[in-house]
Amino acid sequence: MRVYLDNNATTIVDPHVFEQMEPFFVQKYGNPNSLHQFASDTHAPLKSAMEKIYAGIHAHKDDNVVITSCATESNNWVFKSIYFEYIITGRKNHIIISEVEHPSVIASAKFLESQGCRVTYLPINNEGLIEAQTVRDYITDKTALVSIMWANNETGAIFPIEEIGEICKEKGVLFHTDAVQAIGKLPVDVQSANIDYLTLSAHKFHGPKGVGALYMKKGKELTPLFHGGSQMGGHRSGTLNVAGIVGMGKAMEQAVDALDYEMADIREMRDDFEDKLLEIEDTFVVTPRDKRTPNTILISFRGIEGESMLWDLNRSNIAASTGSACASEDLEANSVMEAIGAAEDLAHTAIRFSLSRYTTQEELEFTLAVVKEAVTRLRGISSSYAYAPEGHESGLDAHH
Template sequence: MKVYLDNNATTIVDPHVFAEMEPYFVQRYGNPNSLHLFASETHPALKDAMEKIYAGIHAPKDDSIVITSCATESNNWVLKSIYFEQILTGKKNHIIISEVEHPSVIATAKFIESMGCKVTYLPINHEGIIDPQSVRDTITDKTALVSVMWANNETGAIFPVEEIGDICEEYNVPFHTDAVQAIGKLPVDIQSFNVDYLTFSAHKFHGPKGVGALYIKKGRELTPLLHGGSQMGGYRSGTLNVPGIVGMGKAMEQAVDALDYEMEDIREMRDAFEDELLKIEDTFVVTPREKRTPNTILISFRGIEGESMLWDLNRAGIAASTGSACASEDLEANSVMEAIGAAEDLAHTAIRFSLSRYTTQEELDYTLDMVKKAVERLRGISSTYSYAPEGHESGLDAHH
């Protein structure tokens, strides 16, 4: 059996999404910015897709949604534009992010930090969540941007974006949230709280890879990251990815329609699967369930290296991960485990299982059997597990 439980990294393209995209590869392939018939054939589908994307996040028509290649591009764009407009000009000198942002935010923040910007990296608590008060405590009249993700890609922890947005509004500081892990898993209504910039990628909610978006609130401007044309109102140059945009629009529509199933049925499957995993001795889960996206488990198995567990699972045809796919070649300790203060012997043991609406109970039952076999094998050859002290100080509670 082959089982895919790495849906926080990417998702299968929904067959309905693929069917919607297919004509725009071969049949209606004109450049939308040209003036001939081939171009005009793409316009109705693009308009329909953009309407679905706006509706999916409840964006007002006066606000902008700019199509990008992915959320990594969108995140880079926001932070670098703030640097060009606010930091480089001397108007401001400071931004705030969390210490567990996606690598596209962390790396960009470190880049602009090397160029003279002051960066505050907000800590997370033992549940893997930041305290909104930490934003209030660090924001100043020199703060140019606060960027905090909506939901963490590794733990599924849901961050208090509404409270953070209120604080930013109070101090008149732009607020950006990376909503990549929120779309399709949580209700997303940008009119229900204060947010100036919001990013997402289609491939995280059963759309195609290579297309994402940046929401920009009316009145907030950004310096383009890509220059050279008038596409997307001059915000982002480059020929439009027509199939990708069509696919993202359909995927957004499908994600909204399936949201109740995700929040109820998938959560129920996840919880039952997690209950069984936690029956394995010396296992630890980060972030309480009610504070997590409904599809995600980050679990540690004491005495077992995460990469070793992945090796056994992969041999059994099961796809999981040790964290962010963008850092999967880096065998350092899991950054979230380190951030919550887990002991060294746990920081390398985290495995992420992330479900989707295509996950079946049969797949989870099979995975549970394979996990148990892997735990037994790997602990049996471990040189450290038998020496793990009782009542260890791990920063996490054990489940037996």
């Protein structure tokens, strides 16, 4: 059995999505901007896909949902346009993000910081959550943008987007949200949440990689990053990714259709799986379940370094994830765990299981059995649970 529980990283492309994309490679490969039938063949499917994408986030037809290549592009676009329009012109000099944003937001904010913009990094509390009112405290008349993710990729923590949107509207500050982890897992409505800009990415909800979007409220259009042939209404030039857009449209339609299943059935499977994991001694979960996306568990196994747990899971063909120490290039502890202020010895022990509508009960049972075996084996190796003779002064507690 091969078990995929890393759906916050990417998802399987739904076969129906793939089926709809297929004709646009070998048969209907025309450039939509050309003047011939090959081009015209793409127009109806593109229009239908765009309607599904608009509907999926409750965008108004006068708003712009501009197709991009990925969420990283969408996020960069927002920050760099804010830089061109507000920071470099001296109109504003401040932005607010959370300290646990996706790297594409954090790195973009740091770039603005290097160009003289002040950046506030909103802290999360000890449950991994953000308190909306803290946003109000940091907004000044020089604040150009607030950018807070809808849900966190590591913990699944849901942030109070509607409240923050309300505060930004009241203060007259632009509000962007990276909703990559929310689409298909939570109801997303850009109107009711007072959102000016919203980022999404198809491959996180069973669409293809290489296609995402940036929602821009009517009247809040950003300076383009890509100049060229004026595709996407001149907002983002570049030949349309026809198959990608069609695929994202279908994936969005299915995500909306499956939302109840995700929020009820997957949530139930997740909770049940989590209960069983927590029956293992010395395991910890930080963010409360009802404040998390329904598919995500971030759990610490005391005494087991995250990568070694992934190693044992992978040996049994189970895919999970860790942002902790040795698994990542930069050898840092799970940054979200550190931000939460979790006990330091747990920062390197967090494992993320993220389910999808393709996850089965059988897969979770198999995973539970493998996890239990791995815990026994790895705690057997671990110095945290090791014998020490009487009077031995442990040198393992202090920093080195």
